[in-house]
Amino acid sequence: MEDTKTALVTGANKGIGLAIARGLGHLDFTVAVGARDDDRRRAAVADLRSAGIDAFGVSLDVTSDDSVVAAAATIEQTTGRLDVLVNNAGIGGRTDHGAQDPTTLDLDVVRSVLDTNVFGAVRVTNAMLPLLRRAESPRIVNMSSDMGSLTLQTGPQMAAYAPSKTMLNSITAQYARRFVDTNIIINAGCPGYVATDFTGHNALRTPEQGAAIAIQLATLSDDGPRGGFFREDGVIPW
Template sequence: MNEHTTHRTVALITGANKGIGRAAAEQLAALGMTVLIGARDPRRGEEAASALRAAGGDAHAITLDVADAATVRAAARQVEERFGHLDVLINNAGITGSGQVSPADATDQVPSSVDLDMVRAVFETNVFGVVAVTNAMLPLLRRSPAPRIVNVSSHAASLTLTSDPDGPFAALLPSAAYTPSKTALNSLTVQYANELRKDGILVNAAAPGYVDTDINNHTGHLTPAQGAAVLVRLATLGADGPTAGFFSEDGPLPW
């Protein structure tokens, strides 16, 4: 029997084999969703999916490198063939550009001396990759009765917060790669939301907070599960939920 003869809620999360993405996958699976683990490394993706299945969830690995157009197209075909639709897309995959260094401590991102190739690489994943995946999955999302898109951003994306000389971000090193990429992602979120509002597709940006993950060399003070909570909340909004917003778990954030 074809797996999409009856509607099941299907969620795709990019970069979901570890960290915040994996925690979001675990939480959505616990809510009864079919979760697709997007991962660049097929082995790591399958290990994560197997762990979720062992815990009682319905999880499947999908090889997906957001910066590789061929894998993006292949992933969309897989979702189409197996499920026929997509209900939730969480664009979680992201890079700092500075290896195992927190964006807050990345001396190689100081604007006056940054390597342009690094800036391009960060934007390729954090911005252009989101466009590629979102556009590939939109036809499938349009078949959902309640489609939701969540773009994983950062408090650092806020121009209001980062431009305050007396605010909590004043001590951070200036960044010409990671931070602007997340600001651009916020702008992109609003543009998608404005276009898709009439179709009932809610599109929001989420700031997980300072989470203990590889991206900051495990210096964060929140657990991945705590960071994932806002992603899950935005992924499960009701029809009257917000769109074109920027949220942390504590509520709306300034742009």
């Protein structure tokens, strides 16, 4: 239907990404499930459809320019526009052998983490902008972490992962400046410490709780905040 909104969630085959996809689907979005792994992507789409959600799979490796361009073409052919983009795909990076200790930092790990967590978000955002600009109230959500807060300095010391989220926050602010006179609203959100593969499922918050901030930012009204960093209970200091 013409008035049905479409949302792309990257890294949507499991964990917080799948929970975001499910939450937006229950709000009557058509959900594009972006994921690299074919089998997991198909399983996620089947799971969403079994819950009555209109979902389709999009082969998407955020570290590949070609894959991102192809994903945009798939969405254009399927729905013709994009109302919401949630840049959720992210990696923690290796931590063995001091790989993320700043005094023994493995720069290959830094490059790998940045390629997914920062460059991936930029690749996807810029490829999807023509589709987002066709929407009435486009929203972009970058899934960050309070580990990237220079004020809070939370969590374990991870000198590749934490700075990647700091840079993602900064690039979010840059996009917001660029979009200031447009209808595109972009923000960064922190899901909190959630039981996922990333945390070894050793956390109290559920993926659904972690997804709440993304859903909130994805459905902001036209006078909502721009270029901010939020969790469910409010603003996170930079």
